[in-house]
Structures are given as C-alpha cells and as structure tokens.
Amino acid sequence: MSDYRAPVKDMRFAMDELAGFRELSRIPGFEEATPDLADAILDEAAKFAGEVLAPLNRIGDTEGCKLGPNGVTTPAGWKEAYAAFSEAGWNGITSPAEFGGQGLPDSLGVAVKEMVCSANLSFSLGPLLTTGAVEALLTCASDELKSVYLEKMITGEWTGTMNLTEPQAGSDLALIRSRAEPQADGSYRVFGQKIFITYGDHDMTDNIVHLVLARLPDAPPGVKGISMFLVPKFLVNADGSLGARNDAHCVSIEHKLGIHASPTCVMAYGDNGGAVGYLLGEPNRGLEYMFIMMNEARLGVGLQGIALGERAYQQALGYARERKQGRDAITGEALVSIDKHPDIRRMLMLMKCRVEACRAMAYYTSGLLDRAHAAGHTEEGKRQLWLAEFMIPIVKGGGTEMGVDVTSLGIQIHGGMGFIEETGAAQHWRDSRITTIYEGTTGIQANDLLFRKLMRDQGATAKLVFGEVYATVKALAASGNPELQAIGQRLGTALKAWTEATEWLAANARSGLSGVLTAAVPYLHLAVTVCGGWLMGKAALAAAGYLDKGEGDQAFYRTKLVTARFYADQLLPQAAAFAETVMAGDCGVPEGVDLFAAD
Amino acid sequence: MSDYRAPVKDMRFAMDELAGFRELSRIPGFEEATPDLADAILDEAAKFAGEVLAPLNRIGDTEGCKLGPNGVTTPAGWKEAYAAFSEAGWNGITSPAEFGGQGLPDSLGVAVKEMVCSANLSFSLGPLLTTGAVEALLTCASDELKSVYLEKMITGEWTGTMNLTEPQAGSDLALIRSRAEPQADGSYRVFGQKIFITYGDHDMTDNIVHLVLARLPDAPPGVKGISMFLVPKFLVNADGSLGARNDAHCVSIEHKLGIHASPTCVMAYGDNGGAVGYLLGEPNRGLEYMFIMMNEARLGVGLQGIALGERAYQQALGYARERKQGRDAITGEALVSIDKHPDIRRMLMLMKCRVEACRAMAYYTSGLLDRAHAAGHTEEGKRQLWLAEFMIPIVKGGGTEMGVDVTSLGIQIHGGMGFIEETGAAQHWRDSRITTIYEGTTGIQANDLLFRKLMRDQGATAKLVFGEVYATVKALAASGNPELQAIGQRLGTALKAWTEATEWLAANARSGLSGVLTAAVPYLHLAVTVCGGWLMGKAALAAAGYLDKGEGDQAFYRTKLVTARFYADQLLPQAAAFAETVMAGDCGVPEGVDLFAAD
Structure with a gap:
C-alpha cells in the first residue's frame, strides 16, 4: 500500500509551458479556463484522488469484482466512491456544459484524468468508457436519444x-x-x-x-x-x-x-x-463513429501508462528513502537509506524523467486538441488536429510501454519486497500490462503512425513536427548555457536519426513493404524517444528562463534542468539505434521461409 | 496452459558449437560424457520435463503452497513429481559420483537444468537450492557431516x-x-x-x-x-x-x-x-563459502530467465499459429493466422533470437566451468575460471532481464487473451520478475562485473574476451558470405563501443566514482548485447560451415543464420547507445542536489 500525492507542480508546468494552457483562456470558448480556476480544480482533484480513490486501489486488487445472480458486485467502498466522484462533477469535466458537463479544456482535464488513473486505474476505467460513449452520442445520436441519455451519462x-x-x-x-x-x-x-x-x-x-x-x-x-x-x-x-x-x-x-x-x-x-x-x-x-472516439480513448490510455509510472515512482521513492542498506559508496557512511546508492538513484531518475517526458507529450497533445476544437473547420483547425492525431499513437504507444518499464523499475527498487504482493509495487506493474494491448496494441499504434499519420499527407505533418524539434535544437544551442547546449547536441543527433529513418521509410514504402512493416514498432520507439527529448528540451528552456529571472520555484526548475539532461544522456542515444534497426529493413527475414519451422 | 517441448536441437548446438562439449570427453575426468550419452540424457530429461513437470506448472500457480499446523503443503501432484525426479537421478546430475551423483559435466547439466526450469520454475527451485547447499558441504563440511548429509541431499x-x-x-x-x-x-x-x-x-x-x-x-x-x-x-x-x-x-x-x-x-x-x-x-x-556457491547459483538463475523466455516463446508461437485475425498485409489473403503478420513475426523473432543468444552465453560459460574444473589449480584452470567468472554476471543479468522482456512479448502476442490468467502467458511474466532480484539484483551483477570481474586484473580477462570477439569479427569478415559479413560489420561496431566504454571506465574509475557507479547497469547491458552478438556470430559461422558441407539439419542451420542476422540488426545497434550512456558519466546529476526534493 502506498499513498498518492498528485504531482500538481509538474502537471501545471506541463500545462502552462508545453500545452499552452495559460494562453488558452484568451481563445473564445475557453474564457472561463483561467489559471485561478485551474489551481482550484487541480487542488480539489488532487485531494479527491489522494484521499478517496487511492486508498481503494489495493482493496480493489485483492477483492476484485464478483459475478452473482444479480450481476456484478464491485469491491467494498467502490459504490460510495463513485457516487462521490459523480456528485463532485468529475465525470463530466470536459463534456459540454449544455448537457451538464463542466466544458473545461482538455489541457486541464488531462491532469484531472491522470490523477484519477494514478490513484486507482480500475476505478478510472468506468468514467473513461462512459466519456467515450458520450463522445459517440455527441457525434451521431439523434436529438431524442441525446435528450434521454446524454445528461445522465455526463453527470x-x-x-x-x-x-x-x-x-x-x-x-x-x-x-x-x-x-x-x-x-x-x-x-x-x-x-x-x-x-x-x-x-x-x-x-x-x-x-x-x-x-x-x-x-x-x-x-x-x-x-x-x-x-x-x-x-x-x-x-x-x-x-x-x-x-x-x-x-x-x-x-x-x-x-x-x-x-x-x-x-x-x-x-x-x-x-x-x-x-x-x-x-x-x-x-x-x-x-x-468508433474511430472518432478513438483519438481521445487512445490519449486516455497513454495517460494510464504515465499515471501508473508516476504512482510507481512515488512508491519507489518513498521506499528508497526509508529502507536502510549498505554503505555509501562515495562517502563511506554506514547504513544509509538506499536512495543514496548510485544505481537506485539512476533508477529513480529514469522513472522520473521518463514519466515527465511522456506527461509532456500527453499534455502537449491535449493542448493541440483544444486548439483544434477552438479553431473548428478552418485550415488552422485542421493543422492542429492533424498534429494532435500524429502525436496520439506516440503518446499511446510511448506512454504505455514506458508505464510497463517504469513500474518494473519500481519493483526492482524494492528488491525482494517488490515481489511480495502486500508491498503493492507489483500491482502497478500487473495493472500496466493491459495498457499496451487495449485500445489498439503497440503494433497497431505503430502502423497507425506510419501508414496513416505519417503517410496520409506525404509526411507534411511530420515535417511540421521535425521543424518544431529543430527550433528547439537551435534555441538550446543559442542559449549560451552549457547544460542546455549539451541537451541540444543530443537532441540534434536524435532528430537527424528520426528524419533519416523517415526518409528511408518513404523511399522503401512501396518497394519493400515487408521491411517497412517490421520497422513500424522500432520507428514508433524512435518517434517516442525524440519527442520525449524535444519536449524535455523545451521544458529545460522554460525552466532556465525562470532560473535566469529568479522567478518561481527555483528548486523545481533546477531539477527540471537535470531531468532533461538525464533524459538526453540516457534516452536520446537510443534514437540512433532505433533508426539503424528501422533501416535494416526486413530484419534479414527472407520472405517465404518459415523461420519457426524447427520450433 | 501450454505444452513444453525441450528445444533439444538448439541446446545440443549450443553445447557442441559454443560450450565445446564434443571435445570434453577427451579431457580426463569427463571420459564418460560422450555424445551418445548426452543424446540419451537429453531425450530422457526432455520427456520428464515435458510430461511430468510442465503439466504441473499452472496447477502450481493457481493452488500455490499452504501453511498449516504441520508445516507447508505443496500443490497436488508435487510430491509424486519430486519423488519421480529424485528416483530418476536428475537431482544429482552434476554432483560427484562418490556421493551418489552422476558426475556429469556442467555443459551437459546446464541443458537438463534449463528444461526443468522451463517446465516448472517453482518446482526447479527446490533442487537448485539443494544443489547449492551440496556445493557448500563439498567445500567446507567435515567428513563426518559429509557422510551423514551429502548423499541423501545429492540423491x-x-x-x-x-x-x-x-x-x-x-x-x-x-x-x-x-x-x-x-x-x-x-x-x-x-x-x-x-x-x-x-x-x-x-x-x-x-x-x-x-x-x-x-x-x-x-x-x-x-x-x-x-x-x-x-x-x-x-x-x-x-x-x-x-x-x-x-x-x-x-x-x-x-x-x-x-x-x-x-x-x-x-x-x-x-x-x-x-x-x-x-x-x-x-x-x-x-x-x-557462500560466495563459492554464488557462481553456480547465479548461472542457474540466469538460466531461469532463458528457460522462461523459451517457454513463453513456444507458447506465443503456438498461439500465433492458431489464432486467425486480419488480412495478410503483403498477399492480401483474408483471415490468416497472426504468425503471418509482420509485427507478430518480428516479436517472435525477437523472442527466439534473444533466448538463443542468452542460451549461447550460458552454455558457453558452463563449458568454461568444466574446463576450469578439469584443469584445476593450474594457470589454464585459473584462466578458464576467471573467464567463467567474468561471464557469470553477464549471463545472470542478461538472461534474467531478457526473460522479463521476452515473457512480456509473449503476452503481447496473445493480445487481450494474454491478460487473462487462464491463458498462462501471464504466469511466465510474473514468475520471471523475481529473477532480476534474487541471487543479487541486476545492479549487483553490474557492480560485480565492473568492480570485481573487470577491475581485479586491470582488465586482463576482459581483454581476452575482447580478443575472442574480435577473432569472430575477423572470421565473419573473411567468410566471403555476405550474410556473415553483415553480421561481422555490426559486431565490429558493437565491439568498438564496448572497448571504448571500458577504457572510459578505467580512466574515470578513480576521478569520478559517482559517474562510474551509475554507469554500471548500462555497462552490463552493453556487455550482454555484445556477448550475445558475438556468440550468435560464432553460431552463424558454425551453421554456415554445415550448410557449405551439406551436413546435418540444413533447415535448422539456415534458420540459425537468420536469427544471428536478426540479432545483429535489431540488438547490436543498441551497443553504441549503451556506450554513450556509460560515457555520459554521472548522468548530469550534480552531487549533493536532492533531485527528488519536490516529489
């Protein structure tokens, strides 16, 4: 069992600096989404997630649901928690006000949704599915069906x-x-x-x-x-x-x-x-109609990976601070808490920076959706929507694969205790394992990125993204700050790998389909790695700005520079490896040979 | 539930071509370990593992053990299976004949042990621990204690x-x-x-x-x-x-x-x-005394990762061949079995080649132990022992981390069914999760490799390994076979990354200890990646030889060339990324800053 404390500071940072939430209230239709309102909502949601939903997470795991003659029974406390959740209006936070929702932007709703998933993934799925169904009704139901069903589902x-x-x-x-x-x-x-x-x-x-x-x-x-x-x-x-x-x-x-x-x-x-x-x-x-909902649902599942990664990180950090074992390798101090051990610190950093990078991607994407929504059926609206749709398989595939990896690191930091179910670390890992499967497997996300999002406009949207990444590379290089420049150098190399692999795919899409198909998942990993580094780079630039001006929480911004640098050193070098794998083509698998014949 | 069929062909290949088992019976003390005997033993063990132990694996998972007033009760069928196991002499297969064992070499015992672990990891742990205790008694027990306990434990x-x-x-x-x-x-x-x-x-x-x-x-x-x-x-x-x-x-x-x-x-x-x-x-x-046993125990746990990877691979392959979904992306044929889909094939290949590479490492290491044992306290004996000891953290860390990854791919191939416990795919993944923790975590293996195995002789043993890898690079380049040359090229690049990272570590071990400590796990991954590619390269050379001569199972050897190439294309590029991460030093983590303060 572990507590959950919503990382409001990092959420707000991602909203303001990456999703453009601060500017959103100037856009017609989002006038009410002011920073003050966001503060109030995030604080309330954090409280509800931490105090009501999080304590039920392990009970849910051990009790599970039961099927009896009168249908399915949820675990103890579930019904009351759901009533409180609906009562407080959390269910309809981004749904239209005309049907009883709060009408708030996605780039605010995303943080609330992350909190609910972190606190209790099993609980969060009911509202997630309901929201999906609401989207479907909004899209295609008759006015009569809407009047009967919509408001009750939104509330x-x-x-x-x-x-x-x-x-x-x-x-x-x-x-x-x-x-x-x-x-x-x-x-x-x-x-x-x-x-x-x-x-x-x-x-x-x-x-x-x-x-x-x-x-x-x-x-x-x-x-x-x-x-x-x-x-x-x-x-x-x-x-x-x-x-x-x-x-x-x-x-x-x-x-x-x-x-x-x-x-x-x-x-x-x-x-x-x-x-x-x-x-x-x-x-x-x-x-x-189903595909219309798919964007939001996939973004939601990507968020689940991020949410579980965050929860696992908090639990591992808490354990590492308490557990005393061994001698400090540098100072020689005896019996230190294990968060002093370099490899434990490395794992904690890896958890933290991978979660933050994926959060940055998800929140950035929700900002694109808000802008697409606000701009409607205009050229700008389409551009924002296509950018969001390009990012969605990256967020879904990247967030969920990260969630599996990071919750596994959470177990590892617990050592033998991580393998004991009572600790609760294993539950996050088990829970995470469905996220790379449902709402389209990682393989399906990769095909969506490659064959739909990349190729439908002959790479035009991808080039917009490459341009944005390149702008960040240049800004980092021009910063005069050696830390930022080091990040920029790694990001530049990674971007080059991404563009090369993209060109290779474009050139080979027709001639060697088999190779392009097997390249899809490595290409997705490549895109995830670079996009994570890009947004961490943007985050570092923003943080450095506040540090220069001496504004805001200086410790938080200093840490953000370090996590961005860590991501650049530990994750970005993999971009070149993924690109090589993509360009290896059909993986040496001769067509028509049954490789598995002997097995 | 899934069947288990021991991969005797690949085991025998690893024994003969990589562990040097065929030459072993010419060494005094191993005269009885003839190829014919090996055939007989592998066949019997395969039968026992597949027919007796494997069917109990899921029963063990669902029933578990119970503690009552008279102690612990094992699941239904366990006691009988254990009696049959002991009766057949499997428990003491590599223990000395003078105390009732079979006295067979490690490079034969390793295959039997892998089979037992694949069939039923929970079952295998009893004999594993017993063998460890036997080693301890052989090392340090008085003759009196030996006479009372040893034979009963070996049988x-x-x-x-x-x-x-x-x-x-x-x-x-x-x-x-x-x-x-x-x-x-x-x-x-x-x-x-x-x-x-x-x-x-x-x-x-x-x-x-x-x-x-x-x-x-x-x-x-x-x-x-x-x-x-x-x-x-x-x-x-x-x-x-x-x-x-x-x-x-x-x-x-x-x-x-x-x-x-x-x-x-x-x-x-x-x-x-x-x-x-x-x-x-x-x-x-x-x-x-405990550390004397540690080598064998760690090799045994590395083998567990390999064994679970193999079992998961067999199950995923079986499922992919049966499950019909979607259209063939290349031929357009409707409703094909999913093993025809490129990304499923990629995952199956990844499972297969990673298992085979780790198997190669484990069996190679067991051959070193046999030679060390045969040569005793000579220069040659020490050389072989130190080589084996250098490889052991690589096998343990690499085999277990691979096991977690590969059993996860096994779930992924099953799609939603992989998340349902009845399928049995999830059990392998859950079972695998302890292997990177017990007998020394991956972090401990990495420190052992870096600070003990690499540095205790100022890199002399490492240089022997680098020399062996380089010899394989040269042989691949000189082969005149473009497939082998392609593998050789990737292996050469990867070796260069490993040697550079090793030199960096040697140069920085004193000046920047913190950076060297955080580099340990990435360095272990680097060593695993290169050693896997090296032994797959050796395997490819051997396979190509048989193909040239038209000897043996030609389909098996053709497949071996493809898996080696696949490993080279998909895994070896990561070596450079790990090396960059190693040489990034202390990961941008300024000493004394509490990075996690905000969390």
Missing part, C-alpha cells in the same frame, strides 16, 4: 460501455457477427456475444448504456457493414424513469493479471428474444 | 536451503543478527529469524537441511563475523535414522507475484530453546 448517473470485440474478432473488426433486426417501431433487436467489455455490468449505477457494434440484415460484409446501436441495461420510459430490464446480460467475468476491480465482462445480447437497441447515426457507419 | 532424499536474508539485512549481509551459541558437545544452538527462505518447509521429503548464516558470540562485526551452520529440520541419529524435531520452523509464507508453488518461508530458529546446528568449516568464513 455519471449512468455509465457507458463500448462493445466491439467478439471471440473471433479481436483487433480485426471485419469479423464481427453480432446482428440487429429492425422492428416496426423503428427500434432494433440486437443479438450476439461480446467479450472484454469493461464495466459491462456493475452495481454502482441504476442503468448502463451499452454501445454495441452489430450488422444490419442487408449490411455488406467486412468493416463497411457495421452499425452502432445503443442498448440500455434498463429501458427508459417516456418520463425518464427506468422501465423493463433489457435482454443484455453479463454472463461471466474474466480472471485477469491486473485491474482486478475493473469488471471485464462477457456480454450476451438477445439470448431471450432480443435486446432492444437504437441505431446511432446512419447504418453501416459504426466503425467511422 | 534428493532430503532437500537443502540457504538462509541468508533477515528483515533488516537484504543485499547487505553485514547486518545479519542471527547468532549461534557453542555447546559442550561441539554443536551449537542457533537463534534468529530468516526471511525469503525458498523451500524453507515443504512436504516432499522427510528431512530438510538448512544452511544458516549466523554470528558466534565473539565474532567481529560486519561481514567478517559471519559463520555458516548446518541446521537439519530433524536431527539425525548415529544410524542415519531421523531423530528429534529440531527447533527450526516455518512461521509464515509469502503471498508473491509469481512462483506461487515455491514456498517462500519466514523461518524461526531457536524460538523454543535453540536450534541444534553444526559449524561448517571455520568460524567467520561463512560469507566466503
């Missing part, structure tokens, strides 16, 4: 789920078999089984709103024949009260490696005559 | 344990407080509590032989005042029959992240008047 009175996966259809949604039959009254009857449905059932709210992908009778095969349906657990009467129980049931829950308190349900629709459902938007456009 | 009739850790003394044995009081009859009474005692109690044998580190009344403080005692669970009568129950009890067992079926005990000695113990060797030399 958190009801939760939402996303039903994509079927046993035969994991990442490959073309294989979906669930079907929907039109009824005379304009509704549908939905039939099929869905698996891996997060919070598919629970006891925290009176109703659950399932969004289900299924096929209409005349639908074309493949992904172009999938429609989206709203299937409530309880039907809703005309006056808004709950009606009959719908034919949508959780038939089993999974026994998982982690996030034990998040019920992962097998859902059966229509086993008793058909589940009443309502078509969302137009027929056969379900996948398209 | 497996009794098991052994190692009792080092105490709550306040983890990696820092100077803090040990357990004490031993001399008695008039020459025995001792031992008092104290020990934690993390693997197989400290169980129901598989009639007796358990605990080796306990404790202090004599007049012992000097610190590590020079620690003695080693033999404390049996049941005293042994003069006729060899079991006597009174000794005052040595398991008081609790840990709830762990993995290896659930290996009981991790808190042991209480002397709570009821004192546990009868016998001094092993001379007073105050306990730590020295």
Whole structure:
C-alpha cells in the first residue's frame, strides 16, 4: 500500500509551458479556463484522488469484482466512491456544459484524468468508457436519444460501455457477427456475444448504456457493414424513469493479471428474444463513429501508462528513502537509506524523467486538441488536429510501454519486497500490462503512425513536427548555457536519426513493404524517444528562463534542468539505434521461409 | 496452459558449437560424457520435463503452497513429481559420483537444468537450492557431516536451503543478527529469524537441511563475523535414522507475484530453546563459502530467465499459429493466422533470437566451468575460471532481464487473451520478475562485473574476451558470405563501443566514482548485447560451415543464420547507445542536489 500525492507542480508546468494552457483562456470558448480556476480544480482533484480513490486501489486488487445472480458486485467502498466522484462533477469535466458537463479544456482535464488513473486505474476505467460513449452520442445520436441519455451519462448517473470485440474478432473488426433486426417501431433487436467489455455490468449505477457494434440484415460484409446501436441495461420510459430490464446480460467475468476491480465482462445480447437497441447515426457507419472516439480513448490510455509510472515512482521513492542498506559508496557512511546508492538513484531518475517526458507529450497533445476544437473547420483547425492525431499513437504507444518499464523499475527498487504482493509495487506493474494491448496494441499504434499519420499527407505533418524539434535544437544551442547546449547536441543527433529513418521509410514504402512493416514498432520507439527529448528540451528552456529571472520555484526548475539532461544522456542515444534497426529493413527475414519451422 | 517441448536441437548446438562439449570427453575426468550419452540424457530429461513437470506448472500457480499446523503443503501432484525426479537421478546430475551423483559435466547439466526450469520454475527451485547447499558441504563440511548429509541431499532424499536474508539485512549481509551459541558437545544452538527462505518447509521429503548464516558470540562485526551452520529440520541419529524435531520452523509464507508453488518461508530458529546446528568449516568464513556457491547459483538463475523466455516463446508461437485475425498485409489473403503478420513475426523473432543468444552465453560459460574444473589449480584452470567468472554476471543479468522482456512479448502476442490468467502467458511474466532480484539484483551483477570481474586484473580477462570477439569479427569478415559479413560489420561496431566504454571506465574509475557507479547497469547491458552478438556470430559461422558441407539439419542451420542476422540488426545497434550512456558519466546529476526534493 502506498499513498498518492498528485504531482500538481509538474502537471501545471506541463500545462502552462508545453500545452499552452495559460494562453488558452484568451481563445473564445475557453474564457472561463483561467489559471485561478485551474489551481482550484487541480487542488480539489488532487485531494479527491489522494484521499478517496487511492486508498481503494489495493482493496480493489485483492477483492476484485464478483459475478452473482444479480450481476456484478464491485469491491467494498467502490459504490460510495463513485457516487462521490459523480456528485463532485468529475465525470463530466470536459463534456459540454449544455448537457451538464463542466466544458473545461482538455489541457486541464488531462491532469484531472491522470490523477484519477494514478490513484486507482480500475476505478478510472468506468468514467473513461462512459466519456467515450458520450463522445459517440455527441457525434451521431439523434436529438431524442441525446435528450434521454446524454445528461445522465455526463453527470455519471449512468455509465457507458463500448462493445466491439467478439471471440473471433479481436483487433480485426471485419469479423464481427453480432446482428440487429429492425422492428416496426423503428427500434432494433440486437443479438450476439461480446467479450472484454469493461464495466459491462456493475452495481454502482441504476442503468448502463451499452454501445454495441452489430450488422444490419442487408449490411455488406467486412468493416463497411457495421452499425452502432445503443442498448440500455434498463429501458427508459417516456418520463425518464427506468422501465423493463433489457435482454443484455453479463454472463461471466474474466480472471485477469491486473485491474482486478475493473469488471471485464462477457456480454450476451438477445439470448431471450432480443435486446432492444437504437441505431446511432446512419447504418453501416459504426466503425467511422468508433474511430472518432478513438483519438481521445487512445490519449486516455497513454495517460494510464504515465499515471501508473508516476504512482510507481512515488512508491519507489518513498521506499528508497526509508529502507536502510549498505554503505555509501562515495562517502563511506554506514547504513544509509538506499536512495543514496548510485544505481537506485539512476533508477529513480529514469522513472522520473521518463514519466515527465511522456506527461509532456500527453499534455502537449491535449493542448493541440483544444486548439483544434477552438479553431473548428478552418485550415488552422485542421493543422492542429492533424498534429494532435500524429502525436496520439506516440503518446499511446510511448506512454504505455514506458508505464510497463517504469513500474518494473519500481519493483526492482524494492528488491525482494517488490515481489511480495502486500508491498503493492507489483500491482502497478500487473495493472500496466493491459495498457499496451487495449485500445489498439503497440503494433497497431505503430502502423497507425506510419501508414496513416505519417503517410496520409506525404509526411507534411511530420515535417511540421521535425521543424518544431529543430527550433528547439537551435534555441538550446543559442542559449549560451552549457547544460542546455549539451541537451541540444543530443537532441540534434536524435532528430537527424528520426528524419533519416523517415526518409528511408518513404523511399522503401512501396518497394519493400515487408521491411517497412517490421520497422513500424522500432520507428514508433524512435518517434517516442525524440519527442520525449524535444519536449524535455523545451521544458529545460522554460525552466532556465525562470532560473535566469529568479522567478518561481527555483528548486523545481533546477531539477527540471537535470531531468532533461538525464533524459538526453540516457534516452536520446537510443534514437540512433532505433533508426539503424528501422533501416535494416526486413530484419534479414527472407520472405517465404518459415523461420519457426524447427520450433 | 501450454505444452513444453525441450528445444533439444538448439541446446545440443549450443553445447557442441559454443560450450565445446564434443571435445570434453577427451579431457580426463569427463571420459564418460560422450555424445551418445548426452543424446540419451537429453531425450530422457526432455520427456520428464515435458510430461511430468510442465503439466504441473499452472496447477502450481493457481493452488500455490499452504501453511498449516504441520508445516507447508505443496500443490497436488508435487510430491509424486519430486519423488519421480529424485528416483530418476536428475537431482544429482552434476554432483560427484562418490556421493551418489552422476558426475556429469556442467555443459551437459546446464541443458537438463534449463528444461526443468522451463517446465516448472517453482518446482526447479527446490533442487537448485539443494544443489547449492551440496556445493557448500563439498567445500567446507567435515567428513563426518559429509557422510551423514551429502548423499541423501545429492540423491534428493532430503532437500537443502540457504538462509541468508533477515528483515533488516537484504543485499547487505553485514547486518545479519542471527547468532549461534557453542555447546559442550561441539554443536551449537542457533537463534534468529530468516526471511525469503525458498523451500524453507515443504512436504516432499522427510528431512530438510538448512544452511544458516549466523554470528558466534565473539565474532567481529560486519561481514567478517559471519559463520555458516548446518541446521537439519530433524536431527539425525548415529544410524542415519531421523531423530528429534529440531527447533527450526516455518512461521509464515509469502503471498508473491509469481512462483506461487515455491514456498517462500519466514523461518524461526531457536524460538523454543535453540536450534541444534553444526559449524561448517571455520568460524567467520561463512560469507566466503557462500560466495563459492554464488557462481553456480547465479548461472542457474540466469538460466531461469532463458528457460522462461523459451517457454513463453513456444507458447506465443503456438498461439500465433492458431489464432486467425486480419488480412495478410503483403498477399492480401483474408483471415490468416497472426504468425503471418509482420509485427507478430518480428516479436517472435525477437523472442527466439534473444533466448538463443542468452542460451549461447550460458552454455558457453558452463563449458568454461568444466574446463576450469578439469584443469584445476593450474594457470589454464585459473584462466578458464576467471573467464567463467567474468561471464557469470553477464549471463545472470542478461538472461534474467531478457526473460522479463521476452515473457512480456509473449503476452503481447496473445493480445487481450494474454491478460487473462487462464491463458498462462501471464504466469511466465510474473514468475520471471523475481529473477532480476534474487541471487543479487541486476545492479549487483553490474557492480560485480565492473568492480570485481573487470577491475581485479586491470582488465586482463576482459581483454581476452575482447580478443575472442574480435577473432569472430575477423572470421565473419573473411567468410566471403555476405550474410556473415553483415553480421561481422555490426559486431565490429558493437565491439568498438564496448572497448571504448571500458577504457572510459578505467580512466574515470578513480576521478569520478559517482559517474562510474551509475554507469554500471548500462555497462552490463552493453556487455550482454555484445556477448550475445558475438556468440550468435560464432553460431552463424558454425551453421554456415554445415550448410557449405551439406551436413546435418540444413533447415535448422539456415534458420540459425537468420536469427544471428536478426540479432545483429535489431540488438547490436543498441551497443553504441549503451556506450554513450556509460560515457555520459554521472548522468548530469550534480552531487549533493536532492533531485527528488519536490516529489
């Protein structure tokens, strides 16, 4: 068991210096998002996360959810915590005010969401899925469906789920078999089984709103024949009260490696005559609607990796400060706390700087989304949106892979105690392991970056990013500060590796597809490494500015310079290695040879 | 649940081509270790591991061990499997024949041990600890103690344990407080509590032989005042029959992240008047005796990482061949098994080549130990021993870190199913997580490599290794085979990085100790990366030879060339990055600054 104290200072720094939150309140539509409001919200959220949600994290892990005859029961304290969460308005923090949300910008919401994930990942998944479903309804629901469902989901009175996966259809949604039959009254009857449905059932709210992908009778095969349906657990009467129980049931829950308190349900629709459902938007456009939500959901999962990394870092730091072992290698002092040992310090630094770099990427991206949102359907709006969409697989892939690595370092710092479940360090690692899989595996993020985000505009967006990185390299070089210049030199080398690898991919995309495909994940790692170094470089420039002026928390800014330098020395050299791997092509795997034949 | 089929072909290849097993039977003392005998033993061991031990692996995970009033109960089937294991003589395979062992060389035993670990890591730990205790008795026990205990431990009739850790003394044995009081009859009474005692109690044998580190009344403080005692669970009568129950009890067992079926005990000695113990060797030399065993134990744990990587690879490959998802990106064929997808193939190749590279290192090292053993106290014997000792932290650190990475890839290949415990993929990852911690953390291995193995002879042994790697670089370059030359080029670059980093460390060891200390783990990764590439290069040379001659299993040798090339392209570029990180020095961490102050 460990406490969680939200890193408000670093969050605020990332918001102000990297996401451009401070300037946001000057943009029409975000006038209310003032620095003062942000202070108040971050403080309240930090309190709620630390005091209400964090203490339930280990209880959730040990108790888990149970499936009984009346459905799924959440662990002790869950229901009350959820009620308090909704009551305080946290559920709808970035949802539109017209439907009961707070209407706050993503670049503020991102910090609140990180806190909730750090405090209790299993808990956070309910609201995450609900927010996703809300986005879908905002995108494509009729006014009538919106009026019945939206406000209750935004306030958190009801939760939402996303039903994509079927046993035969994991990442490959073309294989979906669930079907929907039109009824005379304009509704549908939905039939099929869905698996891996997060919070598919629970006891925290009176109703659950399932969004289900299924096929209409005349639908074309493949992904172009999938429609989206709203299937409530309880039907809703005309006056808004709950009606009959719908034919949508959780038939089993999974026994998982982690996030034990998040019920992962097998859902059966229509086993008793058909589940009443309502078509969302137009027929056969379900996948398209799903992809609209995907950006936010992937950013959210990237944030989960960051959040678990932060929690693991705090716990490891706390342990290292308390645990006394061995002699100080430099001073010779006997029986020092292990945070004095160089390799423990190295691991703590690695945890800290990798979390901060990924946080910088996630918050920066949320700022892009705010600007895209504010600018709407203009050239500038599109530019910001495409930049955000370019960053999203980097944040998702990078944040989650980092989360697995960093929570593992957290165990390592605990030594043998890290392997004992009571310590709680292992839970973060177990919980993290799903994040590189759900909402699209790391391999899928890499393909998205390479084949969609990079190639859809022939590298135009990528060149914008390269230009931004190069501007940071130049600013660091021009700073006159040797620490910043050292960072700039490493960043410049890493950027060169990234651009070279990108050119290689562009040149080889047609001639050697197999090599380009195997290069995708190393290319993603390369992009993550450079983007992390770039934003740490920007952070260092900002920090150095405050140090020069003697403004603000000087100790915090000094530390930021050191973490940026550490990232540059320890992480940026890997960029060249990833680039070499990308450009190695098809990894020496001759086509058509079954390499695994002997195994 | 997954099957395990021992990779006998690759094991035999590593034994013959890298460990020099084929030549071993010409060395006096190893005449019996003929290729035919090896065939027979590997086949039998493979059968036993696959048919008896592997099916118990998941049962062990789900049932775990229980502590009741009569001590620890192992899971269903454990006791019978252990009896069969001992009966077949597997326990004493490398122990001296004069005490009932098989007296076989390490370079054959290593393959058998790998099989047992792959099949069932929790099971393997009992015999591993027993073998360690046997080594200790062989080193320092009186003839009397040897005659009473050794044969029964070698045959497996009794098991052994190692009792080092105490709550306040983890990696820092100077803090040990357990004490031993001399008695008039020459025995001792031992008092104290020990934690993390693997197989400290169980129901598989009639007796358990605990080796306990404790202090004599007049012992000097610190590590020079620690003695080693033999404390049996049941005293042994003069006729060899079991006597009174000794005052040595398991008081609790840990709830762990993995290896659930290996009981991790808190042991209480002397709570009821004192546990009868016998001094092993001379007073105050306990730590020295412990270090003698350490080589073998660390090699054994490195092997565990390899074994789990192999098991995870087999399971992931099996799943990828069965699971159908998506379209072939190159041929366009619909609904192909996922082993056709480039990124899945990349992950499978990464698993395979990393396991094979680490296997090569471990088996090579066991060959060095055999030669050291055969040559005894000669110059040649010392040279071989020091080479082996140089390799051991590389095998331990490299094999275990690889095991964690590769079992994680195993989960990733399973997608969402990997997160479901029933699949069994997650167990390998959980089990692997202890291996980078026990028998010395990765940080401790790195310090051992740098400050002991590298510096104790001013780099002389390292230069021998560099020379061997260089010889392989030259042979690859001279081969006339473009595949081999490509490998040679990458290996040459990587070797240059390793030598440069080594020279930097030698130059800075005195002036900037802090930087050298933080460089230790990156330096270990560098050594692992290059040694893996070196032995894969040697393997490729051998394979190419057989291909040229048209001898042996041509498909196997062709695959070996590809895995070697894959390793060179995907792993060797990282050597330069690790070297840069090593030479970055103290990672920009100014001394005396509390970087974590804000956290």
